[in-house]
Amino acid sequence: LASHRRKGFAAAVLSQLEENAVKKFGAVIGFLQAREHAIPFYQSQGWEIIDEEYVIQGIGNHRSMMKYLD
Secondary structure: OHHHOOOOHHHHHHHHHHHHHHHHHOOOEEEEEEEHHHHHHHHHOOOEEOOOOEEEOOOEEEEEEEEEOO
16 A cells, blocks of 8 residues: 555565574575566665566566675
8 A cells, every 4th residue: 555655664574584584594695586666675675686687477577686684
């Protein structure tokens, strides 16, 4: 919902996921597939684009991203 956007909810969820990946699984690096329109959000959270744009059929344009989770 538009009324719930830009309030930090997604950033809080992503931060908790990153923390859990480190604590529970010993993750050092995270990888994800981001929809094109979500890339600015992930970049604002420290994620970096690592490839060229590609299409996931039925979903749309994506880019792979990574982040060092230290």
